[in-house]
Amino acid sequence: xxxxxxxxxxxxxxxxxxxxxxxxxxxxxxxxxxxxxxxxxxxxxxxxxxxxxxxxxxxxxxxxxxxxxxxxxxxxxxxxxxxxxxxxxxxxxxxxxxxxxxxxxxxxxxxxxxxxxxxxxxxxxxxxxxxxxxxxxxxxxxxxxxxxxxxxxxxxxxxxxxxxxxxxxxxxxxxxxxxxxxxxxxxxxxxxxxxxxxxxxxxxxxxxxxxxxxxxxxxxxxxxxxxxxxxxxxxxxxxxxxxxxxxxxxxxxxxxxxxxxxxxxxxxxxxxxxxxxxxxxxxxxxxxxxxxxxxxxxxxxxxxxxxxxxxxxxxxxxxxxxxxxxxxxxxxxxxxxxxxxxxxxxxxxxxxxxxxxxxxxxxxxxxxxxxxxxxxxxxxxxxxxxxxxxxxxxxxxxxxxxxxxxxxxxxxxxxxxxxxxxxxxxxxxxxxxxxxxxxxxxxxxxxxxxxxxxxxxxxxxxxxxxxxxxxxxxxxxxxxxxxxxxxxxxxxxxxxxxxxxxxxxxxxxxxxxxxxxxxxxxxxxxxxxxxxxxxxxxxxxxxxxxxxxxxxxxxxxxxxxxxxxxxxxxxxxxxxxxxxxxxxx
Numbered sequence: 369x370x371x372x373x374x375x376x377x378x379x380x381x382x383x384x385x386x387x388x389x390x391x392x393x394x395x396x397x398x399x400x401x402x403x404x405x406x407x408x409x410x411x412x413x414x415x416x417x418x419x420x421x422x423x424x425x426x427x428x429x430x431x432x433x434x435x436x437x438x439x440x441x442x443x444x445x446x447x448x449x450x451x452x453x454x455x456x457x458x459x460x461x462x463x464x465x466x467x468x469x470x471x472x473x474x475x476x477x478x479x480x481x482x483x484x485x486x487x488x489x490x491x492x493x494x495x496x497x498x499x500x501x502x503x504x505x506x507x508x509x510x511x512x513x514x515x516x517x518x519x520x521x522x523x524x525x526x527x528x529x530x531x532x533x534x535x536x537x538x539x540x541x542x543x544x545x546x547x548x549x550x551x552x553x554x555x556x557x558x559x560x561x562x563x564x565x566x567x568x569x570x571x572x573x574x575x576x577x578x579x580x581x582x583x584x585x586x587x588x589x590x591x592x593x594x595x596x597x598x599x600x601x602x603x604x605x606x607x608x609x610x611x612x613x614x615x616x617x618x619x620x621x622x623x624x625x626x627x628x629x630x631x632x633x634x635x636x637x638x639x640x641x642x643x644x645x646x647x648x649x650x651x652x653x654x655x656x657x658x659x660x661x662x663x664x665x666x667x668x669x670x671x672x673x674x675x676x677x678x679x680x681x682x683x684x685x686x687x688x689x690x691x692x693x694x695x696x697x698x699x700x701x702x703x704x705x706x707x708x709x710x711x712x713x714x715x716x717x718x719x720x721x722x723x724x725x726x727x728x729x730x731x732x733x734x735x736x737x738x739x740x741x742x743x744x745x746x747x748x749x750x751x752x753x754x755x756x757x758x759x760x761x762x763x764x765x766x767x768x769x770x771x772x773x774x775x776x777x778x779x780x781x782x783x784x785x786x787x788x789x790x791x792x793x794x795x796x797x798x799x800x801x802x803x804x805x806x807x808x809x810x811x812x813x814x815x816x817x818x819x820x821x822x823x824x825x826x827x828x829x830x831x832x833x834x835x836x837x838x839x840x841x842x843x844x845x846x847x848x849x850x851x852x853x854x855x856x857x858x859x860x861x862x863x864x865x866x867x868x869x870x871x872x873x874x875x876x877x878x879x880x881x882x883x884x885x886x887x888x889x890x891x892x893x894x895x896x897x898x899x900x901x902x903x904x905x906x907x908x909x910x911x912x913x914x915x916x917x918x919x920x921x922x923x924x925x926x927x928x929x930x931x932x933x934x935x936x937x938x939x940x941x942x943x944x945x946x947x948x949x950x951x952x953x
Contacts, residue, residue: 370881371467372459373398373409375444380411380455383434384419391419396885400878404871407449407456414453424453431455461870465861465930468877472933473857478940481880482528491709491740494532494702495521498633499715501538502620503547505570506627507763508806508821509749509756515810515946516746517714518633519892522944527887532706536639536698537624539617543573545599548612549591550576552598558619563767566623569616570765603645603688627766631803632946639701644694651696651733652683660732670729680725695726696733703737710740712890717745717816744890747818749810764821773802776827781953797950801827801838804947808834811945812896832900834947837938840903841949844935847915848928855932859925868912869930872905876937883944892945899941906934 377395384390393415401410413424413431420427428450439448439457444467446458471477497517500506517533524531550572558568580591601607628634652668655661661668666685672678682693702711713723723743730738748755756763777798785794805826812832813819825831829839848855864870879898886894915931918924942949 370395370398370878372444372457372464372877373881375442376409376411376457379435379438379442380431382438383431384416387419389419391416401454401456404867404874406451408459408874409457410451411455411457412453413455425450428453428455459874461864461873462862464870464877465864465873468873469859469861469929469933470857472876472936473855473929477880477937478526481526481884484528486528490527490529492530492532492707493524493710493712494534494706494708495524495712495714496534496536496639497714498624498628498635499536499538500620500624501541501543502617503544503569504573504620505567505763506623506766507756508766508769509763510766511631511806512746512749512810512819513714513716514628514631514633515807516744516815516892518631518946519807519811519895519944520712520714520744520890522946523883523887523892523895526883526944529887532636532708533634534637534639534702535635536641537621538641539620540602540642540645542595542599544613545595545602545609546576546580547573548602548609548616549595549598550579551612551616552609553594554579562619562622562626565619567765567767569620630770630799631807632948637706639698641694644697645689647697647701648689648693649683649687651700652689652693655682655733658733660729670732672725672728675728677721677725677728680729682729692722692726692729695722696729699726699730699735699737699741703735709737710742711737712742712744714744714746717747719743720745742890744815746815747813750818750820752820752822769806769823770802772823773805773827774798776824777801780827781829797953800948800950801835801953804834804838804942804949806834807946808837808896811892812900814891814893834945837899837903837942837947838949838953840906841935841938841942842951842953843910844906844931844938845951847931848935851915851924851928853928855929856925857929859929860922861926861929863920863923863926864913864930866909866912868905868909869927872902872909872930872934875902875905876933879937879941883941895941895944899938899945902934902938902941906931 373395376398377393381390381393384393397415398409398411401407413427416427417424422430432448432450432455435448439445444460444463446460448455448457450456468477471480495517497520498510498514500510521531521533547569554575555572558565580588583591598609601609602613604610652661655670656663656668661670661682664679667681668683669679669681672680680692681690682696683689699711702708715723720743727738727741730741750756751764778794781801782794782798809821809826810819826833827835829835864873875898879902882894882898886892909930913927915924915927918927939949
């Protein structure tokens with residue numbers, strides 16, 4: 369809870385208590401003015417127009433006059449004034465500093481969201497993300513899913529919610545049959561390194577796709593029959609193709625594990641598409657018996673036309689399952705085995721209709737959790753030259769991404785430290801900055817919007833980049849290294865009178881509120897935006913408020929505490945995005 373916004377809401381509620389039906393005033397209505405010169409917080413009076421039967425500007429004038437004395441006497445607030453339809457409040461900056469900086473320094477600030485009472489109570493949530501396909505190469509486009517899903521899990525946990533992180537790996541399907549068919553008939557010897565083998569499989573899939581698309585009609589028909597035979601062996605789990613599938617599947621899984629390790633992404637459980645056939649057929653049989661599903665031309669499906677969602681096929685005429693069948697089975701496993709209340713799927717926007725159909729089908733099947741199942745769609749990751757495609761092979765593979773980012777970071781930032789730093793520190797620093805650049809770049813945009821990935825732009829130490837946030841953190845660490853004494857939580861924070869200092873304190877104080885909103889809206893970009901704003905405010909404060917050269921020891925102590933608290937919050941906040949900043953760079 370933000371004590372200052374809570375105080376504002378309490379005062380406004382008090383003024384409205386005499387109404388026969390006072391309107392509900394949630395704390396979330398209080399916002400930040402677009403310009404700090406207007407005040408610290410603003411209350412929009414539009415929400416009171418109906419109850420008070422007045423225009424919002426008139427309501428603002430009336431309330432400002434009525435609240436003036438109470439606000440002036442309030443221990444947390446200083447003043448209130450009307451500005452059009454808004455009530456603008458100013459807080460006591462010294463009190464905000466005293467309520468914020470010591471709590472950040474002792475760590476209690478970072479427990480406030482988890483310990484705050486919730487209505488309705490917190491419920492267990494499962495976040496499914498990443499979902500790579502085996503036998504396809506992992507590329508930069510896959511990073512957005514990982515960045516979003518992993519950040520959501522961390523944000524949920526920060527807010528005191530039990531969150532289960534799961535992956536759902538596509539390890540069966542026609543694309544794999546094509547890849548194995550090509551390997552058996554046309555591919556050369558695979559490489560021996562883990563990452564190289566996983567990407568080699570992706571190359572075989574791309575080559576198979578190109579061969580099929582360019583084959584003459586008669587040749588294509590023959591190829592399709594051969595691929596169909598491979599697919600039958602895979603579904604029966606027997607034969608040479610099934611043995612090759614087991615071996616090459618593991619190559620992909622090993623590759624994924626290495627990538628997740630580099631990214632510091634973790635899963636509590638991993639599901640596999642190959643495990644869902646039998647439970648998928650079981651749920652179809654049960655649905656048929658109950659009349660939820662119907663037979664249509666030998667196949668089985670569900671009529672969702674009343675909801676304008678068309679007809680969803682759940683079993684083909686030949687008895688094989690589909691993606692929807694497996695998602696229904698997986699959902700039941702999630703609900704029944706893990707006892708979750710909410711289920712979140714981080715999947716590309718192109719699957720929006722699919723999930724609407726799946727959720728409605730789950731509802732028809734009688735699962736109450738269906739209405740608490742959410743698809744978080746996200747836009748594509750584009751290259752400056754256009755859309756990426758595994759089928760076409762125009763992607764930036766993970767190995768290339770890691771190699772080029774490391775080379776850039778060493779050349780532009782880290783080689784200068786060779787000799788003073790150990791090789792291990794240089795390599796680890798390069799990894800941390802690279803991960804920060806990728807994770808932050810993928811998380812900072814609204815998920816609904818597409819992203820253009822440009823490696824050099826994302827590695828700049830200026831602008832809205834993860835590299836800049838890391839650089840800001842290392843500047844704070846540098847200040848602390850040059851001041852021998854530790855920060856004092858009991859410093860005289862009333863001395864922090866610079867507008868830049870007060871703006872920074874306000875950003876620090878509001879961070880928890882932003883994290884709570886990010887959870888409610890499933891928007892990690894809100895956290896990223898708050899961290900970027902904190903870094904900008906720190907940069908301004910760094911110029912106006914030197915620590916070591918402060919004119920008095922008391923002011924030095926106050927500024928050191930402010931800088932140390934900023935560094936600690938940056939570290940904790942970046943962790944919510946899966947970023948561990950280096951201590952120096």
